[in-house]
Amino acid sequence: MKEDKKTLERMLEGNLPWNQLKPIIGDQKDSNRFDKILEILQAKVKWNEKILLPLHEHLYVVxxxxxxxxxxxxxxxxxxxxxNWKTKCRIRVRDTIETIEQLYPKYMGSDPEWEELREYYCPGCFILLDVEAVPPGYPTIFNFLPDIDTFYEKWLSRKAPDK
Ligand SMILES: [Zn+2]
Structure with missing residues (x-):
């Protein structure tokens, strides 16, 4: 299937129906799909720093x-x-019955003695970026540390644009 920019844009937004999404997942990957995706993402953001890699929903390495x-x-x-970007976030910890029951019906949430919910919000726009469900005292999880140079050199056969 031809992966035009419009189709990829709808895929990224989660607006592509399954019958169109399935062939994209199953097919041979278009070799410049990554560049098309970067182009779409770069056009959506209001700032000019070059995106090297989308990192997480709403977050980019630039x-x-x-x-x-x-x-x-x-x-x-x-x-x-x-x-870890989470160390810069505004964090809300749900570690009491009252705060957990704001999310779950009575007796359906976790026991705060065993598990707490940590919500990580962007300090700039207060969007919820991630949630950890971990035992109290558990260290903040570092989701993903990409090896950007290896990714560009081994997978895209070129240097990262800032090198
Ligand atoms: Zn933000």
């Missing part, structure tokens, strides 16, 4: 002043991509 930083689509900058 090139800025010779550094690679994590940036939210609202423009908030989390700093060095090798440092």
């Amino acid at each position: 090139a800025k002043d010779g550094k690679r930083i994590v940036k939210c689509d609202c423009g908030y900058e989390f700093g060095d991509y090798q440092i």
Whole structure:
């Protein structure tokens, strides 16, 4: 199936019906799909730093002043991509029956003695970026540290655009 930009854009937005999405998942990948996706994402954000890699919903690794930083689509900058962006978030911890029952019906949530819910919000736009369900005291989870240079060199056969 031909992966035109419009189709990829609908795929990224979650608006592609299954009968159109399935062949894209199953088919040979279009070799410049990554570039098309970057182009679509870059056109959506309001800032100009070059996106090197989409990292997470709303978050990107971008090139800025010779550094690679994590940036939210609202423009908030989390700093060095090798440092867990969650440490810069506004965090809400649900560790009491009352706060857990705001989400779950009575007796349907977890026991706060065993598990707490941590909600990570962007300090710039307050969008919910991630939720951890972990035992109390568990360290903040570092979701993903991409090897950007290897990705560009081994998978795309070129240097990352900031190198
Ligand atoms: Zn934001």
